[in-house]
Amino acid sequence: xxxxGTIGQHTTTRMRTAAHLFAVLGSILAQATRLRNWPRTTxxxxxxxxxxxxxEALRFVSLVAFLTGISVVVQAQVWLGKAGQSxxxxxxxxxxxxxxxxxxxxxxxxxxxxxxxxxxxxxxMKVFGEIKVLEAQGLDALLYLAIPRALxxxxxxxxxxxxxxxxxxxxxxAFGILFGVGATDPVIFMxxxxxxxxxxxxxxxxxxxxxxxxxxxxxxxMEGLSVRHSITEVPxxxxxxxxxxITALFIISAIVSVLTYI
Amino acid sequence: xxxxxxxxxxxxxxxxxxxxxxxxxxxxxARFRPGTLTIIQVEPGNEQLPLADLAEGLLCPEEGHVSFxxxxxxxxxxxxxxxxxxxIGRVFDGHGWISNLNVNxxxxxxxxxxxxxxxxxILAEAETLARAFGLxxxxxxxxxxxxxxxxxxxxxxxxxxxxxxxxxLERPMQGVPLEHLPRLISVVREACxxxxxxxxxxxxxxVERHSELPPATRYAMRGQTMVKMxxx
Numbered sequence: 001x002x003x004x005g006t007i008g009q010h011t012t013t014r015m016r017t018a019a020h021l022f023a024v025l026g027s028i029l030a031q032a033t034r035l036r037n038w039p040r041t042t043x044x045x046x047x048x049x050x051x052x053x054x055x056e057a058l059r060f061v062s063l064v065a066f067l068t069g070i071s072v073v074v075q076a077q078v079w080l081g082k083a084g085q086s087x088x089x090x091x092x093x094x095x096x097x098x099x100x101x102x103x104x105x106x107x108x109x110x111x112x113x114x115x116x117x118x119x120x121x122x123x124x125m126k127v128f129g130e131i132k133v134l135e136a137q138g139l140d141a142l143l144y145l146a147i148p149r150a151l152x153x154x155x156x157x158x159x160x161x162x163x164x165x166x167x168x169x170x171x172x173x174a175f176g177i178l179f180g181v182g183a184t185d186p187v188i189f190m191x192x193x194x195x196x197x198x199x200x201x202x203x204x205x206x207x208x209x210x211x212x213x214x215x216x217x218x219x220x221x222m223e224g225l226s227v228r229h230s231i232t233e234v235p236x237x238x239x240x241x242x243x244x245x246i247t248a249l250f251i252i253s254a255i256v257s258v259l260t261y262i
Numbered sequence: 263x264x265x266x267x268x269x270x271x272x273x274x275x276x277x278x279x280x281x282x283x284x285x286x287x288x289x290x291x292a293r294f295r296p297g298t299l300t301i302i303q304v305e306p307g308n309e310q311l312p313l314a315d316l317a318e319g320l321l322c323p324e325e326g327h328v329s330f331x332x333x334x335x336x337x338x339x340x341x342x343x344x345x346x347x348x349x350i351g352r353v354f355d356g357h358g359w360i361s362n363l364n365v366n367x368x369x370x371x372x373x374x375x376x377x378x379x380x381x382x383x384i385l386a387e388a389e390t391l392a393r394a395f396g397l398x399x400x401x402x403x404x405x406x407x408x409x410x411x412x413x414x415x416x417x418x419x420x421x422x423x424x425x426x427x428x429x430x431l432e433r434p435m436q437g438v439p440l441e442h443l444p445r446l447i448s449v450v451r452e453a454c455x456x457x458x459x460x461x462x463x464x465x466x467x468x469v470e471r472h473s474e475l476p477p478a479t480r481y482a483m484r485g486q487t488m489v490k491m492x493x494x
Contacts, residue, residue, distance in 0.1 A: 041375040121362065128357050136318050136354075137372040138347035140340075144375070 025218045027142060028150045037143050046148035053114040054156030060113070061160050064105055065167035072096055073172020077181045089189075090196030093169065098201060099261075102164040103157075103208035104253060107216065110157050111245045115220040118149055119241035122224025123234040131225070146221045154213035161209045169193060200260050207256040215252060216245040267332055268293035269428050269459040270317055274326030277312055278486075284312040288486035289326070294428070296457040299450060299478040303491075304433070304465045308483060310355055311463065314430040318347055330428070348376040351421035355432035355463070358417055359405035365413065366400045369420040377424065384423070391419040395445050410437045422449055429453055431462045435469050447474045 001009065031037050076092050122145065125131055131141050173189050223241035227233040275290040285308040294300055304311060315321040316328050319335030327334045330346050338346065352358075359368050366388070373384045385400070392400045395415045401408045408416070414437050421429050429450075435443060450460050454476055462478075464470055470480075480491040 039375050040381075041371060124361070128361070130357070130360050132315075132320060133354065133358055133360060136315075136320060136347060136350070136352055137375070138344040138350075139371070139375055140344055 021218055021222060024222055025214055028147050031143060032147050032151055037147065042144055042148050045144065046152050049149050049152030050156055053110060053152055054159055057109060057113055057160060061106060061109055061164050062167050065164040066171040068101060069168035069171030070175045073169060074175050074179060074181065077176045081181060090192040093193055094196040094201060097168050098165050099204055102161045106157055106161045106164050107212045107249050111216050111242060115216050115241055115245050116238050119220040119224040119238045120234055122221060123227040123237045126225055126227045127229065127231050149221060150214055150217035153217035154210045157213035158209040161205065204256060204260045208253055212249045212252050215248045219244045219248060266295060268295050269331060270294040271329040275316060275323040275328060276325035277323050284310050286486045287312065290488045292488065294459040294461055296459055297454050299454055299460045299462065299476055301462045301464060301470055301478045301480050303470055303482040304463055305483050306465065309465050314352060314432050317430055318350055319343055348372055349427040350430065351426035352430040353417045353421045353432055353434040361405060364402050365405055365408055365416050366402045369400060369416055369423060373424045388419055388423055391422055394449055395419060396442055414438045418446060422453060425456055427458055429458055429460045433463055433465060435466055440468060443469060443472060444474055447472060451476045
């Protein structure tokens with residue numbers, strides 16, 4: 001095959017994969033709106049996934065947020081103070097933490113902790129014939145495995161991002177006081193931050209958490225279920241799931257930033 | 263559908279491809295009516311048959327068709343397929359568990375998913391069946407942690423839970439001491455009284471010739487052909 005032909009074939013394959021992903025996500029969203037697709041078993045899977053992806057990640061997310069708060073918020077306070085632009089602190093923090101750092105880092109954490117877990121879990125289920133066991137009992141794999149996981153992912157990423165932002169601001173403020181930089185009055189600090197917040201930030205936050213969360217889940221589910229018969233395919237599927245989820249995350253993040261702020 | 267119409271029917275079913283170790287089938291014709299037991303003796307070396315997968319519409323025959331309650335699986339809508347499968351109990355030939363659910367959750371999964379019965383009611387029925395099969399209680403740990411024969415008997419519970427219309431037993435005595443066979447036969451007999459069709463695949467002569475078995479239609483696999491036995 002010619003060089004151009006190889007590029008074309010590669011592009012076609014990528015486009016087909018993307019179309020499949022959109023079809024899966026479309027089905028998940030469409031089916032999730034039907035109440036009868038939420039029997040108690042599916043609700044239990046949703047609750048478990050929120051517990052695993054959201055609640056159990058709280059400690060690690062808090063640690064990362066705490067350290068991010070120290071480095072970013074304190075630096076912002078120091079440099080803006082030196083430049084005589086302390087009034088811009090809120091805008092800068094919102095732009096750095098809420099718009100970019102928090103959604104990105106939380107999505108990374110969720111991909112690393114839960115995305116790989118889902119891909120490996122579903123791949124193992126496929127290899128060991130457990131999908132067939134579900135189908136033999138009249139359970140649809142999409143409804144029982146995919147819908148609750150995808151929605152739990154999106155919800156968890158959104159909640160964790162808010163939590164991340166709060167912890168980062170608190171730690172930044174606390175260390176600012178400790179190092180003797182920035183506002184000492186918490187109300188002044190909070191007002192400065194809130195002044196930097198615009199309605200567009202809310203849409204940005206929703207788009208940068210719910211959408212990548214859904215895409216990560218969709219990609220990891222697809223990769224997990226793409227495994228055929230061999231256990232050796234499982235780690236390959238997990239690797240592909242991580243790489244594609246991170247790629248999707250950056251693409252979505254860039255598109256949302258451009259659409260929201262330019 | 264009349265009361266005596268077959269629950270499951272194989273008409274000229276042929277499946278030649280050896281899918282993942284399954285043996286093929288050639289021109290299989292059989293009807294499984296309510297309240298009947300059918301025993302199919304499998305050949306050594308060809309134990310894993312696609313019969314149960316075909317019976318549940320999980321596999322499509324290359325020729326012929328399989329009907330459940332008078333309707334071909336291929337003619338049903340996806341939602342109908344799922345609803346009908348919920349009326350089938352099965353003991354799998356091989357791995358039959360969801361690894362990340364406890365055994366009790368596995369056993370009650372179909373009933374919790376498809377019905378509005380109370381959890382307590384489903385569990386009570388499962389515990390009754392557990393005792394009938396000689397288990398002190400339904401295991402509440404992951405399948406990987408349960409002894410093989412207890413796991414197999416838990417699979418019996420799942421197969422009969424919720425009074426299914428069709429019970430598919432794929433070599434259910436695998437790994438289970440024969441002393442438990444009368445317990446299984448007793449529940450099979452009760453299922454037949456309740457108008458279920460029971461399809462029992464076995465490779466064990468002692469199972470097939472057990473004196474307590476209710477009257478049964480008997481088939482034997484000869485290569486890819488299913489032959490009806492004279493005493494059946």
